[in-house]
Amino acid sequence: MNKPYCIILLLLISFSTYSQNSKGDADFLDSLLQEMTLLEKIGQLNLSGGAAGIPVIGKGDAREDYIRQGLIGCSGGIKSQRIAVNESRLGIPLIAGRDIIHGHTTIFPIPLASACSWNLPLIEKSARIAAIESTVSGTCWNYSPMVDISRDPRWGRIAECAGEDPWYGAQIAKAMVRGYQGDDLSASNTMMACMKHFALYGASEAGRDYNTVDMSRVSMFNEYMLPYKAAVDAGVGSVMTSFNLVEGIPATGNSWLMNDLLRDRWNFDGFVVTDYTAINEMIHHGIGDLTMVVKKALKAGVDMDMVGEGYMKEIPKLLEKNQVTIDQVNIACRRILEAKQKLGLFNDPFKYFQPELAKKVVLCQAHLDASLELAQQSIVLLKNQNEILPLKKRGTIGVIGPLAFTKSDLLGMWCAHNETDHLKTIYTAIKEAAAGKAKVLGAEGTLFTTDEYLLNRNKEEKDHINIDTQQLEKMKKEALQVADKSDVILAVMGESRDWSGEAASRADISLPECQQDLLKDLLALNKPVVLVLANGRPLALKWENDNVDAIVEAWHGGTRAAEALADVLFGEVNPSAKLTVSFPVSVGQIPVYYNQKRTGRPYDETYKFTSKYLDIPNEPLFPFGYGLSYTRFEYGTIQIDKKNVIPGELLTVSVELKNTGDVDGVEVVQLYINDPVAEISRPVKELKNFQKVNLKAGESKVLHFVITTDDLKYYHSDLSYDYDFGKFNIYVGGNSRDVQEISFELKGR
Structure with a gap:
């Protein structure tokens, strides 16, 4: 040879x-x-x-x-x-990455809304469907889930997260990672998840996006880190850095965060990508020139530079x-x-380009049905005075408000494919649902806002709307004429999709003035008024709550948002959603959240020198875990199987739940724990478990929760993860405020 x-x-x-x-x-x-x-x-x-x-x-x-x-x-x-x-x-x-935050083409409710369903299997299914539609359309890597904890509704990206509770956020993080990645990343219908934003992004000061974050490590680990770790434990394939500082060092250049914590302590073995130009932005943080920040990022263990x-x-x-x-x-x-x-890309680089299969699976009926189901279960009934809801399909129903006649705004922020041809407006969905039984009239009544900047945000100049006072007066006159002919009024109000999400912080989270004015004029007619909200964040609704008959939080509900709302309003679906973030009485309360720590001078109405506001209550308007139903649930007396527990032993908590109303319903029963005497001050209560229970009218069921000593652990001042011996309080109820209490002792062997 x-x-x-x-x-x-x-x-x-x-x-x-x-x-x-x-x-x-x-x-x-x-x-x-x-x-x-x-x-x-x-x-x-x-x-x-x-x-x-x-x-x-x-x-x-x-x-x-x-x-x-x-x-x-x-x-x-x-x-x-x-x-x-x-x-x-x-x-x-x-590798092809994209932001598939709450659906690819079949859009599900925004993540904050989906979280309110308390339906982890359905949330996981929504991620699975997003993966199926994405992977036939060329995307195999998803910049999701966003698992940041946020207690500030001014922050626009609160719409993308699960809310204020770290334990529940961790359950959703695991569900989303499982949904995207499945059991086999090399399969052609799964995609790699990217947990973001690591870390603490939801705690930005003043609720302003990209702003400074500063907190102790004890607060980090006990109040913010749990969902990130849960995603890592679930096998997430990649992690995205956050824009903010962590202990004075930008996350993208923070070796303690990426090397010591993420890789060494948590054993993460995937790759780390920056957020958009985050390496370059370390220059603005005052860390050095481009050479210095690149060196800092690479040494910190950041593997991929996004766009910079x-x-x-x-x-x-x-x-x-x-x-x-x-x-x-x-x-x-x-x-x-x-x-x-x-991902199997070396074996088949084109496995994620399947246009013929895409025609079959994208927006298929099964996916649309899942979107409808999650939207139905995400709608929160906040008020229902005199049981005005569900609506009867009779007489004349007036559907009034700018959110009743828009399609794209119902999809919410971060939609990969903004297709609206197949969508219905809320007005159309209600009209179709009542067809042949009730007359439905409609009018916009006003614009989203008369603030020209907000009104035209993200619009091309050719699409700008100019404020015309005469036109506004004409719109309101038409709406009042419709309302005058109606037996009940649905005031459909809220936010444009552009007002929440990234770079969409708001200092004033009340309804825009023009919407409030329209609502006041409708109430002046002395007819029943249901306020329907389509929005991406909690709003300050004290005046509305004091004056309207009912409030329905429908959020930005995705592809089937309108039909889901109609189903809930007419009682085809009994609302079961519960808030996963507190609604403030006033923006001045923020941050307000259920799992606060005690103060040395707790609120006392009779004594001057205690922690309180002079003009509003301390408590939120609607607390974490809150949500009403068209039926009534009665809780029996909470019981435990033992008063004393030793480490490693299980404690069973029992409570009887009865549907005492006339219709079938679903209740989210929540269990909280408090450690009243601890090494460091602990929250007044912390969510540790829940059960979503379906009961027929008149049916009752005894529920059992098992508490382990792991449920009692927290991060101590030295960041050791352990429990304290002594007394623990258990709370069970339908929200974080309205609970029963019972206590037990954890004793040494």
Whole structure:
């Protein structure tokens, strides 16, 4: 055999092994890393964008040329994937990421609303459906779930989270990760989840997005970290950094956060990606120039640079100066290659492009039905004076308000595909539901707001709405004429979808003045008024609660929002949702949340020098866990099977629940625990379990909750995770305020 032939044969054998036989093995990645040049390795750390001035080979679209050179590791679209696989030197496939926050094309209620369903299997199913629709449409990596805890409704991104409770947020984090990733990431209908925003993003000061966060580690671990850890424990494949500071250091450059906590303490083995240009933004935090912040991020264990291009530009220079090591680059590159390997991209780079299957599964009936079910179960009945609801399908119903005639706003923030042709307005859904039985009239009555900035936010100039006083007067006159002809009025009000979500903080979270004025004019007619809210955050509703007959919190409910609302209003579905975030009496209370700590001078109405406001109560208007039903539930006396417990022993809590009303209903029974004598001050109560119980009219059931000593643990001042001996209080009820109490002792052996 001659020498040239031998060399060719060996190369063919080597390529065959590299490209076919070992794509699921560690050896395959080792071989691939050895083949890669430095720029190709850094390219894997570069999410889309450009390549920071790296010379382009060839002509045409610069981004496509960067892909050909292996200088981009993450980008979407089948054309980009074809270039990466067929035209780059090593054919390394791209990973395609996207924000699929609450559905791909079949949109589910915003996450805050879905959380109010307290239906973990259905929430997991919504994530599973999002994965199915995304993965046939080219996306295999999802920048979700967002598991930040927030106690400030001014923060626009509260719409994306589960609310104020860390334990419940952790349950949802696990459900979402399971839904997206399934049991097999290499399957063509699962996608890699990306837990975000690590960490503490929901605690931004003043409720202003991207703002400073500062807290003790004890507060971090006991009040904010639990959902992040739950996502890691559930096997989440990737983590996204947050924009804020953590102990004075931006999260994206915080080695304690990413290396010590995430990887060493929690054993996270996936890859870390920045949020959009977060490395570059460390410069604005005052941490240094681009070279310094890139060094800080890479050393902190941040693997992928989203759009900022700092890694591409600065890492070669840092290597030359021995300020970072090639091992750090190799580790980051390998983590990203491992993610692609787990997704099966090396075996089939085009597995997530299935246009024919997409025609069958996207917006299929099963997915639409699931969206309807979750929307129905997310609607919270906040007030129902004189049982005005459910509505009777008779007489004339007036549907009035700007949210009654919009489609896209019902979808809420962060919709991957803003398709509205198949949607119904609330007015249309109510009219169809009452067809042949009741007359339904409608009028907008006013605009969303008369604030021109808010009204035209995110609109192109050609679509701007100009405030016309005469037109506004005409709209209100038409609405009052409709109301005058009606037997009952549905005032459908709230927020545009653009008023919540990212970069959408609001200082004033009451209804806009023009909507309030319309509501006052409707109430002046002395007819029954139901206030229906479609919004992305808790609102300050004291005046509304004092004056209207009923309040229904419908949120931004997704693709089937309108039909779901009609079902609840007419009693086809009995509302069962419970709030997962407190509604303030006034913005001046914020932050207000149920699991607060005690003060040394607790509220006392009879004594001046205690912790209270002079003008409003301390308590929220609607507390965590609150929500009404069209039926009534009666709780029996809470009981425990023993008064004294030793470590490792189980305690059973029992309570009888009876549906004493005339219709079937669902109650979310909540269990809270308090540690009254502890090493550090503990919350007045903390959610530890719940059961969602369906009872027919007149039916009763004894419920049992099992408490373990793990339920009593918390992070102490030295961050050890343990329990205290002594007394514990247990609370059971239908919300965090209205509960029964019983106590037990945890004793040493």
